[in-house]
Structure formats: structure tokens, C-alpha cells
Amino acid sequence: MQVFGSSGVRGVAGEELTPPFVGQVAAAAGTELDTESVAIARDTRTTGRLFADAAASALAAIGCDVHRLGIVPTPAAQAYAERTGVPVVVITASHNPPEYNGVKLVGANGVELPQTTLERIEERLLAEDFTLVGYAAVGSHREVDDAPERYVDALLDRLESEGRRERITDADLTVALDPGHGAGCLTSPEFFRKLGCRVVTVNAQPDGHFPGRNPEPVAANLADLRRLVGATDADLGIAHDGDADRAIFVDERGEHIEGDTALAALAAAELDAGDVTVSAVNVSQRLVDVADDAGADVELTPIGSTYIISRIRELQREGREVPIAGEGNGGILFPDYRIARDGAYTAARFLALLDERSASAVAASHGDYANVRANLEYEDEDGRTAMLAAAEKHADDADAELTTIDGYRLDYGDAWVLARPSGTEPLVRLYAEARNQKRATSLLEGVRAEMVEARDGD
Structure with missing residues (x-):
């Protein structure tokens, strides 16, 4: 694909990514999906409203009703799609620097669109194969104000049904949270408090300039979080990227936990003999070791959530169990929950491992590389x-x-x-x-x- 990369369309705002182009992407998607309504969501980037308006105008111009979700994490937008059956255009550049923005397309089932659908949308886009409607058929606009709250409630209900909510609450944990000025500022603090955790925060004000740190939650950007963990005796530090579909951790000693280590620890709690896990070509030997110990298989894909999601779907159609998948960048999927990355849910699953062990002890079991x-x-x-x-x-x-x-x-x-x-x-x-x-x-x-x-x- 020329336009849609491994994680949607991204580029420097005003240079590689312009409002007319975003409008064309949205129009092509709305036409190909043949849907009456499309939702628009965005992260906190300063250009987010600009591109969201362009997408909304283009969708209305081809006759789609537009649901404006405002600033929400990408997982909250996916939860909205799954709940309402309305696909979503998400304006986000995820972990990229502040000057970037992008477009991610989510289907009516709450999952990123498969490669085959993206290829058809790209063909329409390049051919400008979409038609504007007359004034009487222009789509309507409505604001949706409760998407963040509904997402948090759904997360809590899910953890309750899994028996993990009580485990986390009973552990009486202190969480140091760094949403990185991104969309997670609007949901993660409330979510972890409702889980029964004591929550302390840094970089928790929504700000598309990202003054505290760059959006990518790599070790070099998490000095504030490490200090906060030490100053507050937190049991775990949690950092998100710009759209909060990833989670990276800091242990109770203020030491960075490699994303590959966290993935291996979570996989060790999930994989059984005959299962399969899916990861990218930069997979750590840590995950391979865990799968070997469990008698499970590892399937590799090109790097990017689109490829991992496509492979999960293929394996499920073959009747294979895929309890966990993902990459060492904090983007982890639990397909029984949703075939999507969700930073808050991933962090909760990691917190559930701390009911009897410290974060450093959990990490030490998978830290030999x-x-x-x-x-x-x-x-x-x-x-x-x-x-x-x-x-x-x-x-x-x-x-x-x-x-x-x-x-x-x-x-x-x-x-x-x-x-x-x-x-x-x-x-x-x-x-x-x-x-x-x-x-x-x-x-x-x-x-x-x-x-x-x-x-x-x-």
C-alpha cells in the first residue's frame, strides 16, 4: 500500500498531511464502507481539530452522518464503534512527535480495518472515486459527550467479569501514571482510581504541544515517571503514548521495564499448550522462550498493528487459540477482549500480576536479555x-x-x-x-x- 502504512496514514502536519488530503481519505473510506454514519475521534495534538473538521466535512459531503467524539483514546473510539456499530475515523499520530498527525480507520466491529479493505479504500482515494451529494442529502453532525465515561465503565465491567477487578482492588496498589499529555489524560486517571488504586500523576494535562515529554513512551522520555515512582513509593509506573493504545511500565524501584519483558510476563500468564501468539519480526527471545515453555507457537509478521491483527484473524479462522499478541513497544492485544491494542486494559492486566509479587519480581523472571x-x-x-x-x-x-x-x-x-x-x-x-x-x-x-x-x- 502506498498511502496506508503499517499503522494508518501519518505525516508532518501541513507538509505531508494536509486537510484536503485527510478529507479525501475520509470520503474514500466512507464511500467504500457504504455506511450511513461515521464517528470522528482525535488525540490531543494541536492539529487534531483541524484534521477532524476536514474529515467531518468530507464525510457529511458524501452523505454520512457524523458523530463527533472529540478527544478520546483510540481504544475508547474502538469501544464506541463496537458498541454502536459505527465505524470511526481516528485522527492520531500515536507515538510520533508533536508535528505529526495521521488517520487510523476503525471498522464497525471496533477493530482496525483489514488490509484488503484498506487497499480498496486506497484505490478509491487515488482514483478520487467518491461522489458529493446535493444539499438535501448532506450528512448531519452531532456531538457525543460520553465516550470517555462509557469506555471506562466498559473496562471496569470487563475486568469484573474476568475476576481481575477484585484482585487489583484487594492488592491496595499505588499507581504512578504518565499519560504524556495525550488522550489517556481523560480516562486513565479515573479508570485506575475506580479500580481501587491510589493514583499519582505527571504530564496528565491534555496538551498537544507535549511540553513534559514526547509522546513515545520509551525509557529516555520517562525520567519524570521514574522520579514520581520513587517519590511516592508507587507499586508500578504506567506510561501511555499519544492515543493511549500502548502501556509501558516502571517497577517499584523506579527502573524501566522493557516492553518485551512485560509482553513475556503477560504471555506467561496466558499461554497454554497448543496456543499461538503473534508478534512482529523484532520479537524478543523472551517471548519465544515463554511460548516454548508453554508448548505454544510464535507467528511472526511485519512490524505494525495492521499486520498483527490480520494474522490473528487468519489464525482464528483456522480454529487456533490466540490468547495474547503484540509487540515490545507496549502495544499488546488480548483477542478475547478485542483484537485491538488498549493501554489501560493492558496496564490493568499487568496490575493483576502484582497481587502476590512486586513488579520487579515479575520482570526479573523474563529479564535475561x-x-x-x-x-x-x-x-x-x-x-x-x-x-x-x-x-x-x-x-x-x-x-x-x-x-x-x-x-x-x-x-x-x-x-x-x-x-x-x-x-x-x-x-x-x-x-x-x-x-x-x-x-x-x-x-x-x-x-x-x-x-x-x-x-x-x-
């Missing part, structure tokens, strides 16, 4: 092509098992390294994992040096 990552920028297509050619040559020369479903992943048995282009930013991302930091760093630096040399023409 060291990870390093790096991003290589490029200015034009020539730079990107040169770096990927260097990565391919490095892979051809290496004595390792090669996987090419998304970039170049080299498995050495005791370690692995991956180079792959970002689907949302002008970057080539590098990942490496090994039993110790020195080995992981050596693998990453080996391929990085060759790629930088190729990019710079040295």
Missing part, C-alpha cells in the same frame, strides 16, 4: 536505498539465519539483529538483542557502521 536500538535518518530516497542495500549486503555476508518479511533480521542462535525501514518516519530502525549488552551492541554497531557509510557515500 539485553536490547539496544538505534534510528538512522535519511534525507531522500537515495539515502534510504543506499542504507537498505548495505543492510542486505551485511546479511548476505553474515553466518546467520536470515528473515526478510520486514527488513533484514539475522538470527545467530544466541542473539539477533534487525534493520528495517520505518513505516511512519524517514528512518531506518536498528534492533539487536543478546544475553549481554556488549554482544548486542557489537551486532548493532556492525550493521550500523556499514549503513552509515553507504548513506554518506564514504
